[in-house]
Amino acid sequence: MSDPHPARPPEKEDKRSFLQKVAEFIHPGPDSTEDLIETLADAEDNDVIGADSRVMLERVIRMADMTASDVMVATRRMDMVNIEAPLEELLNLVISTAHSRFPVYQGARDNIIGILLAKDLLKLQRAPELNIRALLRPAVFVPESKGLNDLLREFRGNRNHLAIVIDEFGRVAGLVTIEDVLEQIVGEIEDEFDIPEDDGDIFGLADRTYRVSGDTSVERVCEAFDTLVQSSDADAHFDTIGGLIAHEMGHVPKRGEHLQLGGLHFVVLHTKGGAVRWFKVSRVADDSPAFGSASE
Structure with missing residues (x-):
């Protein structure tokens, strides 16, 4: 029933x-x-x-x-490690750039032999006899035409966070990171350079240089370094050091470019949204070039 x-x-x-x-x-x-x-x-x-x-x-x-070439850091602006460089020079590069990963080359810059993770350098503290070569991770190479969707899938699959971009002739064209790809989806990602304004705008570094925010006022820079930093254009006035440097360069500064002004040497460390977020600043050496690319 x-x-x-x-x-x-x-x-x-x-x-x-x-x-x-x-x-x-x-x-x-x-x-x-x-x-x-x-x-x-x-x-x-x-x-x-x-x-x-x-x-x-x-x-x-x-x-x-979009492809890898659309978001990569061009080779001339890549911070790279020469495997033959002294350890002290290598450490200064790691400290001054604050990157977590570095392509390592031998001889020519196109001859990339691996990737060095900054954290792996800590192993030298316990085992000074280690050779830098023993710390290298395999480098991943991708063509300029690599689609970002496929690249992101590969980053997730092989757990790599950085890839070297190769042009059609097999030469190094640049590098791309997983952050570069993710920012195309979620926008700018805050990183180690994104320090809240209340935490300060000028920081001393271990190599006796300084990290200066692009939003720092020109007046504060002059006071901090006891010098006069002003535009070559008498009629121009700028509130921030980033705006002043961009005007003097005549274009939107890119990472690695540098300029001398007011007895100071400004190197562009980090840019976002078409503006400089951080400079590396030091006193001008007598034989320093007036401006150009720090990677040249």
Whole structure:
């Protein structure tokens, strides 16, 4: 005899992913990438997705058309380690640049023999007899045409955070990090250079140079270094040292470029959003070039 009051079947759990829900909202599908992005904006207006989600999805869509060459650090601006360099010189490079990983070359800069992790140098404290070569990790090489989606998948799969980018002739074109790729999705990632303003803007380094924020006022730089730093253009006025240096260079500064001004040597350490975030500053040596690239 059948049960007169059968139990109600449990409601099925909605296992649709977030992207599937968005896809159903925009059905029928758009005809182009720009149409899809416009539809995402409509989804935000209709409260289907939030503003942050819309921005991230738009970046994911645009990233599909990007390659390693679009986000890499060009070879002339790469901070690299010469395997033949003295340990003291190597340590000064690690301290002054504050990177966690360095391509290592032997002879020519195109001859990259491995990757050195800054943290691995700590092993030399316990075993001074170790050779730097013993600390090197294998270098990963990718072509300039490598899609960012594929590159991110490889970074996650092999747990590497840095890859050397090679051009069509097999020469080193630059390097790309997992941070460079992720920033195309989530925007700028705060790193070791992103110190809150309240924590200060001028820091002494172990090699007797200084790290100076690009937002530091020109007046404060003059006071800190007891010198007069001013524009060569008498009619120009700048509030920040970053703005002043950019004006003197005549273009948006890039990492590794440097300039002498007011008896000081400014080297661009870090840039974000088209502005210099940090300079390395030292007193001018008599034989220093006026300006150019610190990596040359």
